[in-house]
Structure formats: C-alpha cells, structure tokens
Amino acid sequence: MNEQEFEKMKNQRIWYPYAQMKHMKTPYHIVDANGVYLYTDDNKMIDSISSWWCMIHGYKNPEITDAIKAQAEKFSHVMLCNLSHDGAVEFAEKLADFLPGTLNHVFFSDSGSVSVEVALKIAMQYYINKKQRREKVLSLKNSYHGDTFKTMEVGDSSEYHFAFKQKTNVDHINTNIEELEDAFKNHGEEYYCMIVEPLLQGAGGMKMYDISFLKRARELCDEYGVLLIFDEVATGFGRTGNRFVSDLVLPDIVCLGKALTGGYIGHAATVASDKVYEAFYSDESGKALMHGPTFMGNALAMTAGIKSLEIFKRENCMKKISHIEEFSKKLLSGYKNPKIKEIRIMGGCIAVEANNPADLTGYQDFAYKNGIFARPFSNIMYAMVPYIITDTELTQVIETMKAWWNKQ
Ligand SMILES: *Cc1c(COP(=O)(O)O)cnc(C)c1O
Numbered sequence: 001m002n003e004q005e006f007e008k009m010k011n012q013r014i015w016y017p018y019a020q021m022k023h024m025k026t027p028y029h030i031v032d033a034n035g036v037y038l039y040t041d042d043n044k045m046i047d048s049i050s051s052w053w054c055m056i057h058g059y060k061n062p063e064i065t066d067a068i069k070a071q072a073e074k075f076s077h078v079m080l081c082n083l084s085h086d087g088a089v090e091f092a093e094k095l096a097d098f099l100p101g102t103l104n105h106v107f108f109s110d111s112g113s114v115s116v117e118v119a120l121k122i123a124m125q126y127y128i129n130k131k132q133r134r135e136k137v138l139s140l141k142n143s144y145h146g147d148t149f150k151t152m153e154v155g156d157s158s159e160y161h162f163a164f165k166q167k168t169n170v171d172h173i174n175t176n177i178e179e180l181e182d183a184f185k186n187h188g189e190e191y192y193c194m195i196v197e198p199l200l201q202g203a204g205g206m207k208m209y210d211i212s213f214l215k216r217a218r219e220l221c222d223e224y225g226v227l228l229i230f231d232e233v234a235t236g237f238g239r240t241g242n243r244f245v246s247d248l249v250l251p252d253i254v255c256l257g258k259a260l261t262g263g264y265i266g267h268a269a270t271v272a273s274d275k276v277y278e279a280f281y282s283d284e285s286g287k288a289l290m291h292g293p294t295f296m297g298n299a300l301a302m303t304a305g306i307k308s309l310e311i312f313k314r315e316n317c318m319k320k321i322s323h324i325e326e327f328s329k330k331l332l333s334g335y336k337n338p339k340i341k342e343i344r345i346m347g348g349c350i351a352v353e354a355n356n357p358a359d360l361t362g363y364q365d366f367a368y369k370n371g372i373f374a375r376p377f378s379n380i381m382y383a384m385v386p387y388i389i390t391d392t393e394l395t396q397v398i399e400t401m402k403a404w405w406n407k408q
Contacts, residue, residue, distance in 0.1 A: 028368065033059035036386050036393055038373055045373045048383040048397045053202070053234055054263030057311050058388040064264050064307045071303040080108065080297035087302030094309055095269060098243075101250040102274040107289070108267065108296040112233035112257030113146025115268035116195075118291055119253045120150055122272060122280075123193035123227045129279045129287045134192035137170045138183055138226070144203035145195065145231050154195050157204050175209035177216050188224035193253075195229040198245035199346065202234040206351035206380050208344050214249040221252075227276065233257035233268065237312060238321045239384065241347030252276050262308030267301035320387045321348045327391060328383075331398045337405040341379075352381040352401060363404055370400040 001009070009022075016024060032039040035058040038047050050056060057064065071087065078085055092106040107122075109115050120137070127134045137154050145151040152164055156172045171187060173179040184191075198214055201207040221228040230251040236244050237259040246254050253276060257268035280287050295301075311317075328350050332343055341353045354360055357379040367374040376382070381404075383397050 025364075028373070035059060036389050043368065043371070045368060045371050046385075046389070046393050046397055047373045048367075048385055049373065049375055050384050050386045051263055052258065053239065053384045054258040054261075056237060056259045056317070056387050057262045057308060057315075058386045061262065061264075061311070063311060064262050064304055067303045067307040068264065068300050071299050074299075076300050077295065077298050079294070081292055085297075085299060085302075087299050087306065088297035091302045091305050091309075094306060095256075095271065098309060098313075099254065099271055100244065100247050103246065103250075103254055103271045104274060105272045105277040107270045107272070107291070108298075108301075109270065109291075109293045110268065110295045110298070111146075111266055112231075112255065112268050113148045113151050114293060115233065115255040115257055115270045116145045116151045116154075116229075116231055117148055118270040118289075119229045119231070119255050120154065120193065120195070121291060122253060122270065122276060122289060123229060125287075125289065126227060126276055126279045127192050129282070134190055135169050136187055136190040136192070138187070138191045138194040139170050139172050140196050140201065141172045141174050142201050142204035142207055143172070143195075143197055144201065145197070146233075155204075175207075175213045177213055180213065180216055180220065184220040184224055184226075188220065188226065191224070191226045193227040193229050194221055195231060198230045198232065198235055198249070198251075199240045199242075200235050200349060202349075203377075205378065206344065206349065206353070206382050208346050208351075211245075211248055214245070218249050218251075227252040229253045229255070231255045236260070238317050238387065239348050241318075241321055241325055243318060259308070261301050261304040262311070264304040264308070265298065265301040267298060267305065315387075317387045324348050324385060324387070324389065324394065327394060328398060331395065332402075335402060337408065339408050340405060348385060348387060350383045350385075350398070350401075352405075354379040354381065359408060366404055367400055370396070370403065372397055372400045374400075 028040050030038050031041055036046050038045050095106050096104040107118055109118055139154045141156050143155050144157045145155045153168045154170050171183055173183050194217060228251045230246055232244055233255050236256045252273050254271050261267050280289055325347050328345050339355055339359050341355045344351045360376040360381055363376050364374055
C-alpha cells in the first residue's frame, strides 16, 4: 500500500456494509427525506427499495413522527426486564390480535437477525424442555436469514457468507415437494425445526415459489413433530400481497422485522404459538427462555410500531399492494430483452433477473440520473416500493428499469 492509499484508509470512519471499502463507490449523501423521496444536495430520487424494504408508509409520516416525539417527551427507553410499559403491552397485544392462529406470545428484539436467532433458540429448547434430542434444521437453498452466525448457518447465501463455509447440521433443499418429502423421510425425526422465508426469498435472489410447497411442509412438520418457522422479516406486513404468508399456512413461530415499525426504528419480534409457549411455561426455572436484548421493547420502537400498524389497517394497505402488483404487471406485461432471464412480480416486489450480473453494472448511477434510488445485487434488479407510491411514481420506477434494458 502506498502512502496515499494508507492515508485514505486511515481516514475512513464508517465501515459500510457489504462493501470492499477500498473500492466502494461514494454513497449518496442524504440530507432530507419525505414520502417516497430521498434528497441529496442536488437531486431528488424515489426510494424504489424502501430503505431495505422497511419504509412502507414513506418518510416523514407526520403521525409516526408525532407519536415518536410524544413518547420521547415521556421516556425513550426503559429495559423490559422487571419493568414494563404501556407501549410494549399495547403493541404485543395488537400484534397478537393481528397475527393469525395462536401466534400470541411476542418476544421483542432489536433486529431481524436476532429475531431469527431467538426463533431457532426457542425451537431447539422446545425439544430440550420436552427431553427429546433433535439436532438438525431443515432449510432452503438460496435462503437468507441474517448475518449472525446461526442465521448464516441456516441461510444459504454464498453471495454474502462465502468467507464462512463450514460443516453444519443444516439440510438445504430446493422448493420442490419431492425433495421436501425425501428430507423428511430420511431425517424427519432429527429436525427440531424447518425454517423458511415463505413464498418470497429476498436477499438470496428474489426467488418466488408456490404455496403448495408450504402446505406440504406444514403437513410433514405435523407428521414428524417438527416446528415450522416462518421468517417473515421481509415478507410480513403485506410485501407478498398477503398480510402475512402465515395467513395462508400457519407456522409455529413467526419472525417479524423490517416493516414492523414502518421503518422508523430498528426493531423485530419473534412470535410463538400457544403450543410452543406452553413448553417453556413451567414450575421449573430451567425451562425459561434465557435471552434478553438490552433494547427489546424500546419505547420509541413500540410507539412507531403501534402507529404503523394503525396506518396499515386504516389506509387499507392490502388494497394498495394489490394495485401495485396489478399495475406493475400491466407495465411489464410482454416485456422482453435477450439479456433478461425472467421477470417476477409478487405483491409489492418486482424482480428482473438478468442472465449476467455484469449487465447491471452502472445501473445504480443510471437510476440516480433518472431520479430513482435502486440497489441491484448479483444478477437481480428489483423494486420493493413504499406502499404510498402513486401510479406516476411507480411508472417512473418501472420505465427507468426498462430504459436500462432498452439501451443494452
Ligand atoms: C433482512 C432480513 C433478515 C435480517 O434482518 P436484520 O434486521 O437486517 O438483522 C432476516 N431475515 C430476512 C428474511 C430478511 O430479509
């Protein structure tokens, strides 16, 4: 390294995610945000990916902002161990009401990865508490469940975690019913859980699959006594066109994150069914769940979550999402380019898979010049728009995607 490069390295203060810091392109510097728009000093762009899929009601929503302000006037945070507060009580109650089945017992945490860690820990201890020995997990190829160690292990994303290849107790299968049945036939009694991103695998490549796979998974989990975990960190709150995929097939544990607070404050939840909770509820203190993130149930996050949920219901977001889906399908119907492998649309997710990742090089800057913030990864160009987007704005997002291909 020459002196100049060393100086440059020394002066970097922020260690940015998923980036080779030596070559990282300078990030767009955001000075304001409102609705679907992000502002830099000299540009205004539609955030076509909702700040990593969480900002469902858009930026600077006055109701959420005011609710956070009002809570901050009381207290911003108190720990949730030996203490509780109205926000946590109310949000847990409302989430349990909003979720299907007996998904009633809410464990808060500060990020999606931790909510998945907690779900896996619960599933593993469920059998320990029942004095059964089960050591394997069934998971999907191309799955992404977070960046912490156990979530990397159940995930299957060489794009992200290539540095950590190791032998594990996890079987990864394709979303194919035959492979599913084989896995259960061979190891059904060894699994403590099956974990999936239901219907839509996000970070692993925006792959979409059919509900029949999940229906069969539910049957087999019941038959072999395996807990079914839905990681709905990305799919929850409408993204797939369902409120939750858990409305269609009921898991034993569901993980929520990203849109949980409308994107205003990082928070997540692991919600367990009565059956799962009951295995921990005991006179034996050794059966308790030993986990407790410092910021679980954070008061500002609870307030944001309650308000976001209220808006989600009142503004009939499900109807908006189904409109976004129909409108996107209309704009992309019959669209073809030799460099495009497939176009997939589900709910509020539009994915354009390229044959070659190199064909997306330069797309981010191209989009920026067209007033769109986009972040393609690998060979996937995609949009996960805020639900408040107008037809005109959505047209701009999709036309920018097409314009890129048209000039290829
Ligand atoms: C984003 C994501 C996570 C991780 O959430 P973080 O808040 O980034 O830790 C886990 N699972 C899925 C399906 C995700 O999309």
